[in-house]
Amino acid sequence: MAAAAKRVRLSSPFPYPREEAVTLADKANVAAVYLSQSPVPSSLSDQIISDLERGKNPIPFLPRSPTHLCSSVVVDVVYKCSRRSPLLGQEFVDLLSKRSNLRRSSESLSAMIHVLVQNRRHADAQSLILRMIRRRGSLRSEIVDALISTYLGCNSKPVVFDLLIRTYVQARKLREATEAFLVLKERGVFVSVNACNSLLAGLVRVDWLDMAWEVYRAVAEIGTGLNVYTLNIIVNALCKEGRFEEVDVFMDGMVKKGIFPDLVTYNTLIDAHCRSGQLEKALILLGSMEIKGLKPDVATYNAVLKGLCSKGMHDKAKELHLEMGILQGWKSTGIIEDLSGNFYSKAGRYQSSIAPFREMKAFDLVPDNVIYTMLISGFCRVGLMPEALRMLDEMLDHGCIPDLVTYNTMLNGLCKEGRLSDADMLFREMMERRISPDFFSFTTLIHGYCRGGHVKIAFDIFTTMLSKNVKPDIVTYNTLIGGFCKEGDLEKANDLWDDMINMEILPNCITYSILIDSYCSRGMLLKH
Known part of the structure; x- marks a missing residue:
């Protein structure tokens, strides 16, 4: 291998469109992380490969020290296997994984990750990535540079960088994920829109909106092809900040790019307007959905019901509840979530909460476990445990099987009221039902x-x-x-x-x- 770092170009063709492909800028230090290590005795790596080809385990003969030599040997073996036989490299990685006492550098782990990605063992690759990001003192730049420097030699695939971002997000290390994303951008490596969306969604979910906007600006600057999922994430972020006037401008810009709002977009907007008390705007959006060729679903109506009930407009909520159950023809679905009943319970109008529930049967609408659970939740919330227990019995009588959410709701209510013996009996029942x-x-x-x-x-x-x-x-x-x-x-x-x-x-x-x-x-x- 040459001692001087050259301009690095990643392998082609890519599994993503051109605008989403991984590219590298001119960075003299990108490959230096690995190339600056001490030379690897070719005879040692060749001997290991020879042992692998003969079915012999070469791992016990790997040098234990110095650490960088062992790392160099591992990387060199993986490099050579990648050129000669990816399956051989995979076998070597599997053998290494079984040797827990072998200290691995970021470069040797990266090489192993690339081999697993090359063989489409993404779950195993993520396990090693997780090990890398959990190591004490591992900087995001060190991890990124290690993956980049070993990329070409292992004949890897761009999805490896997607996996890096996704692993950070799944490990709930969103700040670190953002740092890694920005380091990748600085190195000229651009992940796919799906990985970008994963990071954006995670940041918006926990209300780290400043960081989400930083990532979005970087994505827009890169020119990564956005999609409707990106649109929905950004609309959600704008709604969380109450920037409703900017939503229309943003959506118009996305439409010009050929990305159109969908049902999720409208549900997000309607729910946000209802939460902020702008029911009139929410109802206008509801009415405009049909013009756009979109049919409201359970979530759409539930958002409006929630808004009406929070304003004390229970009669209007009941009217809408019946409309959604009868006029929309949702008889066969077991009807939508009976949020009106839930919010009647919050308001303390217990008879009113049961009334629409009873009316369902008159219209041949069969209550499902969602409706029962929400009514049980309403009773538990205000401490009416006898009513909640009766509703649970009725649920079982009608063949609706309580799920984990139902049992957890009941357990929480019983424990809050100090009814520990009832809670214990319910817990045992839950176990007997194999939940x-x-x-x-x-x-x-x-x-x-x-x-x-x-x-x-x-x-x-x-x-x-x-x-x-x-x-x-x-x-x-x-x-x-x-x-x-x-x-x-x-x-x-x-x-x-x-x-x-x-x-x-x-x-x-x-x-x-x-x-x-x-x-x-x-x-x-x-x-x-």
Whole structure:
């Protein structure tokens, strides 16, 4: 391999349109990360490949030190395998993965990732990318440069950079994802519109709108071909900021590019206008949908129902509810979510909440588990647990099977009202129906029992939670630590602290506050 870095061009053809392809600018240091390493003894890498071809495991003979030499050997073997036999490279990567004590540099991991991508093993590639991004002290620029510098030698594919961004997003490392995206842009590497949308959607979802606009401006500057998903993400961002006057301008610009708003766009706009109290504008949008050739769906009507009920316009909501169920001909769908019933419950008009529910049967409309769950949720919210339990029984009588959401709603309501024995019976029923409890199920019960002074039972539930491979979070640990501190069992509270740290769950201000209060009340010094 040449010692000096040259202009790097990625392999072609690309799996994306030209405007979405990965390209590289003239960056002298792009390939230097790998090329500047110490020369690799050709005989060693050739021997490893020879062993692989003969079915012999060469991994035990890899040098353990210095680290950079081992990294260079790995990369060189992967490079040569990529040219001779991708399957051989894949076998080498699989063998390396089984050797946990082998220290891997960013370059060797990158080479392994490229081999997996080359063989379309995207899930395995993402696992290695996740390992890279979780390593302590790994800079985004280091990871990006390692992937770029090993790209050509491994005959990789542009999707590898998409996977990098997607892995960051899926790991909820949105700030790091944004940094990696901008570093890629700086290096002249442009990911696909789908990866851009994934990042944009993640940022908008958590209301990191300033960062979302920074990414969108970069995407627009690059000239990546946008699509209707991009349109919907940006419309959602504008609505969250209340910039309704800019939505029309943005949508007109997208239409000129041949990207037209769809049902999701209108649902987002209608919901946003209803939430901001602009019902008149929402109804105008609802009326214009037919002109645009779009048919309102469940979400459309539910947004309007929600807006009407929040304004106390229950009669109008009921009228619209009947219209959507009868005039739209949705009899066979089990009818839309009965949000009017839900909001009647919030307003405390319990008889009114049941009335439209009963009227459904008169129109041959069969309630489904969504409607039952929303009514149950309404009763639980205002503490009417007997009514919620009766509704659950009726649900079962009509052949509607409660799902995890239904059970979690009931568990939360029962625990809040201190009806722990009923909650325990419901939890057992849930297990008997083979509905696996999730994080919310366990944490709700743990909180309920701790609040009721039954910390040992709460800890038993916590043990069951771990045995079911449901990972607790800081809220779970804070609840248990607080419970044991109240009982004066500081030893158990400290054990939970140690367990939490071992699971790499970082304490927050609430954790410290619980422990400090407990230690101070006993005249002791906090050891943490």
